[in-house]
């Protein structure tokens with residue numbers, strides 16, 4: 132289906148055309164929005180004119196009245212010759228609309244006796260003003276209205292060519308869907324307006340000399356009889372100040388005559404079927420209501436179009452993406468390498484004079500890619516062939532994106548020692564391709580440390596822009612360090628076989644280190660094995676040579692079916708002896724560091740070994756004089772046996788570093804709850820911390836259990852406490868993640 136869509140898209144419209152048309156659609160709509168709003172609102176009001184008039188009037192007469200009788204009648208009721216319209220109603224009633232001194236009034240008379248039956252309320256004056264606004268803005272500027280009509284037609288015709296209707300709960304999808312579904316209806320009023328401008332489908336009227344003496348309504352009837360052979364009359368109406376449309380019949384059948392000061396001419400109908408279609412007067416009240424409905428649809432299209440454009444601009448600006456830039460460099464990184472490469476790439480390009488915007492995929496929506504001349508993407512692969520968390524939502528939303536016209540270069544980071552080498556890069560490449568984006572170079576895959584491949588890739592991308600970077604600098608992603616093990620302490624109860632073996636390790640570096648809690652220590656268990664990242668749970672503020680890790684010893688079955696410890700966790704938890712040294716690499720992890728502003732409240736949510744970085748967060752806050760409050764929600768199996776770091780946490784509580792501590796122990800018979808249950812129970816208070824106090828939320832643990840559970844709990848919290856719908860809550864969480872208010876470091 133997707134391939135079919137793509138083939139169809141490119142066959143129907145090349146990217147170049149698509150860009151031009153999108154530009155025309157957007158700017159024609161934006162430029163004419165105030166005018167169109169005025170025309171549409173007045174059109175909506177005018178659609179009700181027929182309804183209002185009909186409300187006050189009786190049913191139309193079944194038979195026309197003879198000309199002689201009408202002449203006699205008019206002589207009595209319109210002595211001052213001010214009548215501009217005559218309509219006949221059943222029960223021998225003649226309804227006259229008079230205009231005098233700019234005012235209009237309506238009177239119903241008995242046709243036989245010429246006695247006044249009633250004066251009728253008339254909104255004619257109001258509708259006349261509205262009609263003026265509709266036709267020429269009340270300023271005689273009919274050419275401006277004509278221009279806006281053309282713009283509307285252009286916008287309506289181009290719109291459906293730009294995007295396929297997709298059922299998705301976003302403003303722009305509703306806009307697209309509405310535009311598609313209602314196209315025939317909205318064309319009905321806009322195309323008829325253009326036809327009217329060109330007098331196509333309107334009756335061919337004789338020339339009308341507006342300066343000539345105006346005949347009275349009764350003279351018009353007399354001339355229609357004398358010169359046009361009319362014997363009976365249904366309806367007479369003045370137009371263009373001096374002319375009348377007289378509907379009636381002659382011996383030969385029904386006729387419509389136009390009486391001007393100079394002549395009497397026959398027309399097929401008045402005001403013509405195109406005008407009837409435009410004005411909604413072709414099927415009484417139903418066509419009037421249809422017109423009102425169409426006007427509402429057009430207004431809804433204007434508002435949704437305008438809002439989605441405005442929101443997009445706002446997001447782009449608040450998301451920090453410089454929309455004036457030529458090139459966007461975006462990344463999805465799990466442990467910081469792709470982010471660092473993206474940053475270095477941007478710096479190199481800026482040096483060469485290219486205007487560059489930088490962003491994580493977490494803060495981007497696919498459509499934003501269309502705003503740049505070129506897009507450079509750098510993504511790593513995490514877990515077991517997965518897209519890093521920061522790129523997951525972006526990847527998902529590509530399925531319904533239209534990126535024709537977008538041109539990109541993609542660099543995929545990975546490691547061949549994993550089963551699915553560069554799988555995330557492959558997935559992204561395929562999804563971009565399906566969305567219509569055009570790869571300018573083959574997907575470049577990097578195995579292990581990025582070096583030459585990245586430099587060549589970047590030089591190539593710059594060359595494509597006609598710029599030479601003059602040598603891309605070498606990049607040092609990880610700092611190689613040598614550590615010696617100072618202390619190792621078992622955190623769980625070794626007697627309890629249900630618990631996971633967890634150790635706290637403290638290393639001392641040979642020199643002071645530059646890092647923050649939440650950064651990663653990459654440990655290679657042996658040559659040829661990929662390095663495992665461990666979150667650092669200490670702070671240089673405690674001691675700049677200290678590195679603290681929390682390590683769970685995993686186990687796997689060897690070839691003979693025996694349980695053996697995981698290579699890396701076994702090395703750290705069991706083999707390495709105190710005093711022995713370890714060579715490792717230090718990698719910064721900017722997206723999971725504590726905020727620079729120490730006063731900012733924090734909500735830390737962890738399960739099991741996920742507490743590892745948070746010990747460092749708390750240790751850092753304990754050293755800061757103006758530290759803001761911290762709330763830790765921690766889940767594990769048993770209070771008695773694996774309440775990790777419990778004594779430290781109690782001490783931090785006593786010192787006021789940890790303002791709140793809520794724990795959950797799933798295998799305790801008296802508890803049996805999870806960290807996510809604590810979120811649900813404290814929903815109102817949590818929302819206060821997050822919304823009122825601006826707390827940042829950090830989540831660390833397993834994706835499938837804690838990660839998904841926390842997301843579900845926060846969605847429920849927003850639905851129940853803040854009145855969001857499910858979809859709004861999901862969008863809000865996505866926004867929190869994009870803004871960095873919700874940060875997750877999860878393992879598969």
Ligand SMILES: Cc1cc2nc3c(=O)[nH]c(=O)nc-3n(C[C@H](O)[C@H](O)[C@H](O)COP(=O)(O)O)c2cc1C
Pocket residue numbers: 463464465466467468469470510511512513514515516517519544545546547549550551552553554579662663664
């Ligand atoms: C936990 C973990 C899982 C990984 N899984 C894969 C994988 O499935 N396939 C792959 O090609 N590379 C995998 N890698 C390697 C990373 O993609 C590679 O180290 C990359 O340079 C990291 O970039 P980042 O720091 O921007 O996330 C994995 C690395 C880690 C630490």
